[in-house]
Amino acid sequence: MSDDVTLMQNILTESDKIAEGIGEALASRGIYAINLIGAPGAGKTSAIIRILKHLPGVKAYVVEGDITSDIDTQTLTALGIEAIQLNTGGACHIDVSLLKTTLDALKPEKPGLLFIENIGNLVCPAEFGIGERDKVLIVTAADGSDKPYKYPLAFEKAAAIIVNKADLMPYVDFDMDYFMRGVRALNQDAPVFVASARTGQGFAEVAEWISGRM
Amino acid sequence: MSDDVTLMQNILTESDKIAEGIGEALASRGIYAINLIGAPGAGKTSAIIRILKHLPGVKAYVVEGDITSDIDTQTLTALGIEAIQLNTGGACHIDVSLLKTTLDALKPEKPGLLFIENIGNLVCPAEFGIGERDKVLIVTAADGSDKPYKYPLAFEKAAAIIVNKADLMPYVDFDMDYFMRGVRALNQDAPVFVASARTGQGFAEVAEWISGRM
Numbered sequence: 001m002s003d004d005v006t007l008m009q010n011i012l013t014e015s016d017k018i019a020e021g022i023g024e025a026l027a028s029r030g031i032y033a034i035n036l037i038g039a040p041g042a043g044k045t046s047a048i049i050r051i052l053k054h055l056p057g058v059k060a061y062v063v064e065g066d067i068t069s070d071i072d073t074q075t076l077t078a079l080g081i082e083a084i085q086l087n088t089g090g091a092c093h094i095d096v097s098l099l100k101t102t103l104d105a106l107k108p109e110k111p112g113l114l115f116i117e118n119i120g121n122l123v124c125p126a127e128f129g130i131g132e133r134d135k136v137l138i139v140t141a142a143d144g145s146d147k148p149y150k151y152p153l154a155f156e157k158a159a160a161i162i163v164n165k166a167d168l169m170p171y172v173d174f175d176m177d178y179f180m181r182g183v184r185a186l187n188q189d190a191p192v193f194v195a196s197a198r199t200g201q202g203f204a205e206v207a208e209w210i211s212g213r214m
Numbered sequence: 215m216s217d218d219v220t221l222m223q224n225i226l227t228e229s230d231k232i233a234e235g236i237g238e239a240l241a242s243r244g245i246y247a248i249n250l251i252g253a254p255g256a257g258k259t260s261a262i263i264r265i266l267k268h269l270p271g272v273k274a275y276v277v278e279g280d281i282t283s284d285i286d287t288q289t290l291t292a293l294g295i296e297a298i299q300l301n302t303g304g305a306c307h308i309d310v311s312l313l314k315t316t317l318d319a320l321k322p323e324k325p326g327l328l329f330i331e332n333i334g335n336l337v338c339p340a341e342f343g344i345g346e347r348d349k350v351l352i353v354t355a356a357d358g359s360d361k362p363y364k365y366p367l368a369f370e371k372a373a374a375i376i377v378n379k380a381d382l383m384p385y386v387d388f389d390m391d392y393f394m395r396g397v398r399a400l401n402q403d404a405p406v407f408v409a410s411a412r413t414g415q416g417f418a419e420v421a422e423w424i425s426g427r428m
Contacts, residue, residue: 007221039253039334040253040336040357040361040364041354041356041357041358041361067337067366067367068363068364068366069360069363069364071364090337090341090367092306092335092337092338119337120253120336120364120365121306121335121336121337121338122334122335123281123304123306123333123334123335123338124306124337124338139255140255140356142354142356142357142379142382143254143255143356144255146283146285147255149282149283149285150254150280150281150282151254151334152281152282153281153304165356167385168356168386171381171382171385172382
């Protein structure tokens with residue numbers, strides 16, 4: 001097994017170097033990059049749209065990560081948002097080599113904000129840095145309040161946490177105290193925003209937090 | 215890269231052999247095994263509970279797959295269901311070696327039904343057979359109707375599909391026609407059950423389908 005381990009370590013070191021290069025290139029252009037992580041259907045694209053409505057003066061770019069399809073990129077470009085599709089073809093998270101190629105095609109030059117919407121998955125995307133300044137985690141009221149206990153790494157690494165679909169709170173059993181105890185056991189600092197991409201609730205606050213980080 | 219590829223092929227062949235062994239051992243004891251796949255918060259454990267209520271005469275076993283925690287195993291054992299925890303410690307799907315060890319501990323001997331609840335993830339668990347007879351996919355009304363287009367493999371490989379949280383349909387934009395077109399482009403045969411673990415709707419039909427497969 002030692003050959004496997006060495007091989008994995010070499011691959012990881014190489015990936016870390018590429019991630020570092022992406023981070024430096026973006027920082028040198030004054031671009032603040034968010035690695036947006038959430039399960040399938042958490043509302044990642046809808047959240048991006050809501051956030052950007054509150055940041056009209058900010059130049060924004062979006063890399064849309066999906067296994068396949070370009071549904072979300074079509075939605076974003078129809079709204080005039082500069083977006084590019086990244087299809088992993090099966091891989092469960094965005095890999096830095098593919099991201100580098102995608103960014104070479106997108107060519108973000110002006111200072112501003114870059115969302116890298118990762119694959120819908122609470123597990124793999126949390127494990128890898130891809131050159132972002134911050135990971136932002138989006139979960140939903142419909143998914144239940146036990147998520148921090150079951151998917152701790154994503155909560156541990158998040159710079160901010162959005163609890164989306166708050167409009168469904170009256171119809172589901174979401175125990176906010178239990179959720180927050182789970183979050184705070186893993187992460188003492190990340191702000192937690194209760195929000196709804198459907199109604200718009202909470203996204204002014206998310207946008208304000210992002211402005212403060214830029 | 216050819217060394218990497220050969221290494222991966224060897225690992226996969228070894229895994230396939232273990233999966234085959236698990237499948238044969240279960241079949242020889244008259245145990246029908248379901249690999250239950252769904253995103254975080256899809257309601258996999260709640261679905262198992264609802265299904266088993268409709269199968270009172272059936273001997274049931276559950277392997278509860280999670281990254282960490284034993285919340286769901288506690289819930290099941292409190293209800294008198296024979297369940298055992300399998301923690302992957304980070305891995306994004308249940309691996310056959312770990313499943314074999316877990317089944318050695320669970321010792322399912324009597325003919326009946328085994329649920330293997332996979333890690334909450336629509337990507338990785340769909341890629342690997344783990345000795346099951348059928349993969350059953352559970353998605354939710356809250357997660358949106360575009361899932362077949364974005365996570366095709368899980369839909370392609372499913373022997374049955376449950377659309378859970380149907381009680382939330384009045385409060386979300388779930389387009390059933392668009393969903394079904396996506397499903398049928400990938401999978402012509404799997405029955406699709408509209409269900410709610412909250413109200414119980416649809417689970418008698420799921421249980422009846424399972425009975426027919428045993």
